[in-house]
Amino acid sequence: MSGLKRSGKMVRQSLEGAERACRTQGLRLTDKRKRLLTSLLKAAGPISAYDLAHHYRADHGEELPVMTVYRMLDVFIDAGVVHKLRSTNRFMACRHMACDHPHAATQFLICDSCGIVREMDFADAEISKLNQKARSSGFHLYQEQLELHGVCDRCHSGIEEKTPDARAHG
């Protein structure tokens, strides 16, 4: 699968990072929120809010209404430690949660076959070019994430390891 699954140690470090991020923005990292974030960190890749609720239940033996999940995810997104993939309606922990540097723009490479997502940040040049062209076309772009769809090398070379989380393209 997507290889994003965190070890216990990484989860701990990420939680500390989230703690910092929340504190600096006056957001509270309650126990429930911490547990939810843990479930998200342990997930193998981006998952839906409903799936996350199921994971939470499995992980902590406690029901968590979807409504609450969405609210908490919003908090995490505000804190910058969670990303929402608009094109697939899925949420994923920021890969920079443990390290302390927040990032501005983000680009996501999404494999429509196996669902793996890679968070990259080395296309700023193209982003600003696009921004420029949009500007001259009468638009002001958000400094926003780009979601690029395709297939990863593994799936491209015929392995086609499909997962239920993978979304069909188009």
Added chain:
Amino acid sequence: MSGLKRSGKMVRQSLEGAERACRTQGLRLTDKRKRLLTSLLKAAGPISAYDLAHHYRADHGEELPVMTVYRMLDVFIDAGVVHKLRSTNRFMACRHMACDHPHAATQFLICDSCGIVREMDFADAEISKLNQKARSSGFHLYQEQLELHGVCDRCHSGIEEKTPDARAHG
């Protein structure tokens, strides 16, 4: 609004273009499909399948089940005369439907305030750069449309002409 509303003449020309596109791909442009496409062409901008069904009813005094709308839209998308905006779940007629040249990659500029969408095709250089970088990061991108969100000049300068069709950002 988005200024994409077609005149009667443009609708006719677009239908002819669609006719050509369908014929070359062995797809049939039935009367019902033609009526649906007309409703889409007359729409002021990208609309949802459900809204399109309502427009169809208003335009032609006949019920059209959403299921059928989706099926027809799929046909049009295959024929290359309709685009689906993944980030907003909306459909729009290709602005090149009347002219005869199909286009490969497309980029959409989407105003999250008023809903206007501009179909542009002058960012191929950036697209291929992104493709290249993705490649070196283990991904094969589709030659796919890019959906860029922001606000148009009008909305940016404070007019903020909100429409029910506009989607909140994020």
Added chain:
DNA sequence: GGCAATATGTTACCGCATAACGCCAGCGTC
């Protein structure tokens, strides 16, 4: 304690999308 703000729970609902099944018209074949 008393109060305000924030966090969480409950219910009910809406919008997007598709699966599964059935019907029917058109068409070619025997």
Added chain:
DNA sequence: GACGCTGGCGTTATGCGGTAACATATTGCC
């Protein structure tokens, strides 16, 4: 004409993503 095939379309039911509105609990602060 009977048969069977194909594609277009209708019907029903359902699943998933997301949120409004309102109720309750918890926390922080004076």
